Amino acid sequence: MEVFDYFIDPDYDRLFERIYPASVCIDNETYDDCTLVKVDSANKNGILLEMVQVLADLDLVITKSYISTDGGWIMDLFHVTDQKGNKLKDQSLMLYIQQTLCATRRATPSKEIPACEFPSRHLHMPSDHTAIEVTTTDQPGLLSKITAVLADQACDVADVAMWTHHTRLACILYIKDNGRVGPITDPARLARIEEELENFVEANDKEGERRSVRLAMPVPGRTHTERRLHQLMYADKDYKMCCRCCGGSDCDGNECAAAHVSIGSWEEKGYTVVNIECWDRPKLLFDAVCTLTDMQYVVFHASIHSEGSTAKQEYFIRRKDGGTLNSDEEKEKLVQCLLASIERRVVHGLRLDVNADDRPNLLWDMTRTLCENGLTITRADLTTRGKKAIGSFYVEGTSGPCHEVNLDTIEMVRKGISGSVHVVNGSDNRRNWPWRTASYEGSCDGNDNDNTNTNTKVCNGNDYNNDVDDVRTTITGNNDENETKLPPVEHLWADIEKFCQDVWAH
Numbered sequence: 001m002e003v004f005d006y007f008i009d010p011d012y013d014r015l016f017e018r019i020y021p022a023s024v025c026i027d028n029e030t031y032d033d034c035t036l037v038k039v040d041s042a043n044k045n046g047i048l049l050e051m052v053q054v055l056a057d058l059d060l061v062i063t064k065s066y067i068s069t070d071g072g073w074i075m076d077l078f079h080v081t082d083q084k085g086n087k088l089k090d091q092s093l094m095l096y097i098q099q100t101l102c103a104t105r106r107a108t109p110s111k112e113i114p115a116c117e118f119p120s121r122h123l124h125m126p127s128d129h130t131a132i133e134v135t136t137t138d139q140p141g142l143l144s145k146i147t148a149v150l151a152d153q154a155c156d157v158a159d160v161a162m163w164t165h166h167t168r169l170a171c172i173l174y175i176k177d178n179g180r181v182g183p184i185t186d187p188a189r190l191a192r193i194e195e196e197l198e199n200f201v202e203a204n205d206k207e208g209e210r211r212s213v214r215l216a217m218p219v220p221g222r223t224h225t226e227r228r229l230h231q232l233m234y235a236d237k238d239y240k241m242c243c244r245c246c247g248g249s250d251c252d253g254n255e256c257a258a259a260h261v262s263i264g265s266w267e268e269k270g271y272t273v274v275n276i277e278c279w280d281r282p283k284l285l286f287d288a289v290c291t292l293t294d295m296q297y298v299v300f301h302a303s304i305h306s307e308g309s310t311a312k313q314e315y316f317i318r319r320k321d322g323g324t325l326n327s328d329e330e331k332e333k334l335v336q337c338l339l340a341s342i343e344r345r346v347v348h349g350l351r352l353d354v355n356a357d358d359r360p361n362l363l364w365d366m367t368r369t370l371c372e373n374g375l376t377i378t379r380a381d382l383t384t385r386g387k388k389a390i391g392s393f394y395v396e397g398t399s400g401p402c403h404e405v406n407l408d409t410i411e412m413v414r415k416g417i418s419g420s421v422h423v424v425n426g427s428d429n430r431r432n433w434p435w436r437t438a439s440y441e442g443s444c445d446g447n448d449n450d451n452t453n454t455n456t457k458v459c460n461g462n463d464y465n466n467d468v469d470d471v472r473t474t475i476t477g478n479n480d481e482n483e484t485k486l487p488p489v490e491h492l493w494a495d496i497e498k499f500c501q502d503v504w505a506h
Contacts, residue, residue, distance in 0.1 A: 024101045026094045028087060034063060035088040037078040039101055043069050045320075049286075049293045051076060053224055054100045056286040058093070059083055065285065065304035083282075129158050129174035130183050130190065131216040133228070135236045136201050137209050138169040140376040144367035146171065149200050153193050154178045157363040160391075161225050162380040163233065165344045166241045170232040171380075172225055178360045183218045190215055210236055226283075227290050230341060234294065239333075239340035259342045261335045265324060271300065271316040272324045274334070278342055280311035288313060291341040295334065296320045347379050349396035352410075354382070356419025358389045369416030370395060373409045389419075 022041035030036055039051060048069060055062060055078060064079035081087060088094055134146065143162055150157060155175045162171040175193075177184050184190055198213045205211050212235075216222075223231070233239075259278035266273055276288060285304055292299055292315065301316040318324055325331050352370075356362060363382060370377060375395040382391030414421045 022102045024098045026088075026098060028094075031079070031087070033085075033087065034079045034081050035094075037080055037097065037101075039074070039076045039078075041074050043072050043074040045298075046293055047074055048076070048299055049227075049289050051078075051101055052286050052289050053227070054097065055080060056283045058097070059282070060088075061085070061282060062285050062304065063306045065302065067299065067302040067304075069298075070300050128183055128218050129176050130218060131222070132173045132175060132193075132197065133214045133216065133232060134169070134171045134173075134197065134201065134212070135232050136169055136211040137205050138164045138167055139204060141367075141371040142169060142204070143171065143377050143380060144364065144371045145200065145204070146173070146197070147361075147364040147367055149196055150175060150193070151361045151364045153189075153196060155184070155193060156360050157382075159225075159383045160363060160380055161229060162377070163229050163344050164378045165233060165238045165340065168233065168236055168238045170229050170236065172228060172232075212236070226286075227294070230287070230290050230344070231294055233340065233344060234291075234337065238344075239336040242336045242339040242343065259339055261338045263325065263331045263335060266316070269316075270322075270324060271318060274313075274315040274317060274338070276311070276313040276315075276338060276342075278311055279309055280306045281345065283345065284311055284342065285313070287341040287345060288315075288338060291337050292317060295337060297334075347394045349378060349394055351424040352393045352395060352413070353391075353422040353424060354393065354417060354419055355388065355390045355422075356417045358384045358387050362389055362417070366393070366413075366417050369413050373412050375409070 022039065025036075025038040027036040027038065037055070041047065048067065052062070059082075060080045061083060062078050062080055064077075066077045068075045132150075136142070143160075147157060150173070154177070156178045157173050158176050159174040160171065162169065164170075175184065184193075194213060194215050201211050201213055212232075259276065262275045264273045264275070265271070274292075278284070289299065296319060297317045298320060299315050299317050303314045305312045325334065354366065356366075366382075367377065367380075370393065374397060376397070377393050378396055379394040380391070382389060382393075410421055410423060
């Protein structure tokens, strides 16, 4: 008997997306102090993270966000500003956001999206370079030693991103052949490079300590660098060293320096409710959503609010299988992982912004010079753009945090890298918020023209009427800017239901 297999058109799953394409509206009229980014789209796994990632990659600050992804549709509203707290002005930037958010719904990126010229360093992962991923115990001068091993193997580092958390280190280096363009393809040479790095890491670690060295070949659609760093830290179980705030006499509400994460349940609707309250900082929403997504949780609704230096986030989640968090062990692990995702990006010490002409072994020269001058690197982010290498190093003294640095040391570093070095106070001084006042070359939105018309709407798909905007405002519970309370769970759910009904009716 002849047996026939069913044929399923691979485009069938995207039929709903083609019938109901994404609608992205960028509104600069409603508020004077921020730009609204509104997205309506067919839902898919991980779409929320992709949207937040687009805005975070452009170094935009999300001050408020309201998210509803129940059923097969996603409706999100983001209040965004640039790093200086201003609404967006550059029309090309707004068009890029619109096109990129729409491209997250397609299987392949749109060819119409231009190459990005905006300030983010990792908008597109280096798909033409081999990636080396290292997790190990943090030690002073470790990055310099790793780059020295690569230099001995005639490898050049095109991009690097490194985080440290507690005593652990995660690092991703994108390498290329010295003096050549393209990835290293010789299997024997790649195996030798990996072996040399493994031997070095093993020699520097104590017996029994966790460590990992992995080579990843260049492939299209490579995981976002910062998301991959979160994944490496999570796999390294750095979250086990995170503890809740004790809630004792030292904890003084909004003045407490620790992040607060609590988990409850809403049995009537079948949701686990996650509340986060901590000091606000850039990319906080990205880090939280990234952690929830990689832990296989689905965010159905969320309310994000930043007031002054405090951020409050509330998520209504379920597991991918539709269940809620029932065991205390699972809840405690989620609390620890969210605390770790918040802490990983918090750094102490000084930030050194560097800009130098690219050349072979430049990263080795930079890190060696810092090490020789008594500075240890706690975080690094360096990339090459054409013939230039730009990035930042967060440094501390080898004996502990340093908040002042000798000008002679900076001059030594500048001579060592043959480029410019700009010192920024990057310590964890939350009340001064140095990241908002740091100096930048040019404008964050890519346009310094004060005559740019900002009272415009850039829309794709159906426009939004005033009724829908009113419903969006209703979800905040209060339009008073001095009101920091989020609405009760029952009220928020009623507002979300009303919002969904009005949008679908529209």
